[in-house]
Amino acid sequence: MKVIICENEVQQRKFLQSVIFNYAMFSEPSIEVVLSASQPEEVLAYLQDHRADCYFLDIELGSSISGMDLASIIREQDPLANIIFITMHADKLKLTFKYKLAALDFIVKDVEPEKLTQQVKEALQASFAKYQQLGNSYRSKFFQIKIGERIKNINLDDIYYLETSAQVHKIGLHEKNGCYEFYGKLKELENLDERFYRCHKSYIVNLQHVKYIDKKNRKLTMANDEVCYVSTRMIKELQSKIAKLNSIVQNTG
Structure with missing residues (x-):
């Protein structure tokens, strides 16, 4: 806090x-x-x-x-x-x-x-x-994680993506103010929010922060210029979800 x-x-x-x-x-x-x-x-x-x-x-x-x-x-x-x-x-x-x-x-x-x-x-x-x-809170716009003895609330809008960590049973979270690791499983976070999509077994991305899709190499460039991977079978659905999200933003903007 x-x-x-x-x-x-x-x-x-x-x-x-x-x-x-x-x-x-x-x-x-x-x-x-x-x-x-x-x-x-x-x-x-x-x-x-x-x-x-x-x-x-x-x-x-x-x-x-x-x-x-x-x-x-x-x-x-x-x-x-x-x-x-x-x-x-x-x-x-x-x-x-x-x-x-x-x-x-x-x-x-x-x-x-x-x-x-x-x-x-x-x-x-x-x-x-x-x-x-x-x-x-279930309806909160924040995602709460525990890092050691510390509790941290992170605004969902600020999260770029989550990935499986090299450390067993840990998740890496990349957001505007830094990167953190905490215990958890990606499967438990698949329904975090409508803006988030599990595009690969190792990645959940915030659709509003996807900057570029490289379909040939199955890579995503995020708004912070970091790269995530996307499964071939997920590319079409990923594009569809991004288009839908952008349409919602434009209609409510």
């Missing part, structure tokens, strides 16, 4: 980083802080090319963009994001209802460190519980 902090007070920001880092180290290694920012502009710049799952946002950021404004932008881009507001003044929290932001939790900074630490931990626990639930 990727976490972003936006807090303009240096000591408070360092405190949040420390609490989240320690909680991840000792309780949940799937949690990582991917950005700790003092200004909302830093968060917006990061979100142009990346995404996160959980946001700790100070309401008063000392900027023309408030924490509420930042949360509204985040919510427009990602309706499923977990937003946790932080403030020095409890009366500010009523603004979240005015903005209709459906925050996951609220943290008031004006308390003793022990209580503040507990509030942050509880907010993390609630956010991670939702993160796990999201990846396990």
